[in-house]
Amino acid sequence: MSALSKLYSEIAQCHRCEIARFRTHAVPGEGAENAEVLFIGEAPGYHEDRLGRPFVGPAGQFLDHLLTSIDLRRDQVYIANVIKCRPPGNRDPLPAEIANCHTWLDKQIELISPKMIVTLGRYSMAMFFPGKSISKIHGTAQKRDGITYFAMYHPAAALHQQSLRSEIEADMKKIPPLLTAAKAEARVEPAPQPEQLRMFEV
Numbered sequence: 001m002s003a004l005s006k007l008y009s010e011i012a013q014c015h016r017c018e019i020a021r022f023r024t025h026a027v028p029g030e031g032a033e034n035a036e037v038l039f040i041g042e043a044p045g046y047h048e049d050r051l052g053r054p055f056v057g058p059a060g061q062f063l064d065h066l067l068t069s070i071d072l073r074r075d076q077v078y079i080a081n082v083i084k085c086r087p088p089g090n091r092d093p094l095p096a097e098i099a100n101c102h103t104w105l106d107k108q109i110e111l112i113s114p115k116m117i118v119t120l121g122r123y124s125m126a127m128f129f130p131g132k133s134i135s136k137i138h139g140t141a142q143k144r145d146g147i148t149y150f151a152m153y154h155p156a157a158a159l160h161q162q163s164l165r166s167e168i169e170a171d172m173k174k175i176p177p178l179l180t181a182a183k184a185e186a187r188v189e190p191a192p193q194p195e196q197l198r199m200f201e202v
């Protein structure tokens with residue numbers, strides 16, 4: 001059993017939040033365990049709760065279309081959410097729920113070790129771009145500790161506001177060149193460490 005599968009079992013048993021009582025399934029996330037790109041949405045909705053899989057409803061169909069537009073399939077990336085249980089009535093996640101679920105997401109990031117993290121929507125953005133506004137920073141990237149963070153509107157935003165659709169599509173197209181750059185930087189030899197330099201001292 002992989003470390004991620006073990007994590008799924010732990011998430012399925014998690015009852016840190018009240019909303020765990022109402023779930024049909026926890027929705028840990030899915031995709032390639034060594035994915036270069038990790039997409040992080042907000043929370044499972046009705047369809048996700050029924051199936052235990054992320055982004056399988058209407059927003060998920062648009063996400064699939066966005067992935068196809070950059071020649072990626074779901075099984076080549078990893079898709080997760082900030083919280084793993086559906087908030088009743090699809091309300092926004094509460095700060096306590098986000099805090100309780102943070103350790104699961106941190107562990108996923110550690111195990112997958114992606115080159116790029118793409119935040120989908122405000123809640124996911126707030127974790128990695130604190131204090132920023134989505135309307136200002138969508139389509140922009142920040143590199144920190146070897147990971148490129150890229151902020152996007154949530155795919156569901158295009159379903160509610162048709163005018164955002166082309167902006168979201170344009171932002172998605174920025175991912176391949178950012179990923180190529182992130183991989184090229186990772187290939188650059190690291191600077192020699194002091195111990196290595198000592199070997200050359202006379």
Ligand code: URA
Binds near residue numbers: 043053055059156
């Ligand atoms: N919206 C999300 O943020 N995540 C899902 O999994 C589905 C819809």
